[in-house]
Amino acid sequence: MNKPYHHGDLRAALVAEALTLVEESNAENISLREVARRVGVSPQAVYRHFPDKAALMAELAQTGLARLAVAQQAASERAGGGSAGFAATGAEYVRFALANPGLFRLIFAHGAAHAGEMCADNPMSMLREASAALAPPGRDPAAFALQAWSIAHGLAMLMLDGQVPVDEALIDRVVDVRALG
Numbered sequence: 001m002n003k004p005y006h007h008g009d010l011r012a013a014l015v016a017e018a019l020t021l022v023e024e025s026n027a028e029n030i031s032l033r034e035v036a037r038r039v040g041v042s043p044q045a046v047y048r049h050f051p052d053k054a055a056l057m058a059e060l061a062q063t064g065l066a067r068l069a070v071a072q073q074a075a076s077e078r079a080g081g082g083s084a085g086f087a088a089t090g091a092e093y094v095r096f097a098l099a100n101p102g103l104f105r106l107i108f109a110h111g112a113a114h115a116g117e118m119c120a121d122n123p124m125s126m127l128r129e130a131s132a133a134l135a136p137p138g139r140d141p142a143a144f145a146l147q148a149w150s151i152a153h154g155l156a157m158l159m160l161d162g163q164v165p166v167d168e169a170l171i172d173r174v175v176d177v178r179a180l181g
Helices: 010-024 032-039 043-047 053-079 082-099 101-109 123-134 141-160 168-174
Strands: none
Touching (some): 010 032, 010 101, 053 082, 101 141, 123 141
């Protein structure tokens, strides 16, 4: 059990502990009672911040989506933006999934990828914006975005499920959508 919780931001402490549990166990096995126990508060204290498990899972999914956006933005900037940056965001998507398998699965199991689409700083918005700028002439940018996302997501899932071995060079080669144009 972690140190008992005494003051500060209980909501943030609950989210942090739940994120740890997501990576230790299947998200579906997490209970609000267990999160409360590990933070050192009564189960009733959790309900002041999250009315039910679904609300906590939605918060975790949004947190994961925000972390993914930060990681992808940084990867794009390191690559210098443009088409190289676009390819880097796809590779970072796969690497994020491999580094955070529980959280990655949770993001999509709880619909956060769609719930956060209105935010300008999320992966879906970045994907649409980059696709509009980088889609080959005559190609529908929305279809190009879906194709790029499908490649990265498919590779991530194949690697997470052990169907394809994790290989850094392979990640870079497969998600480089510049070859699609």
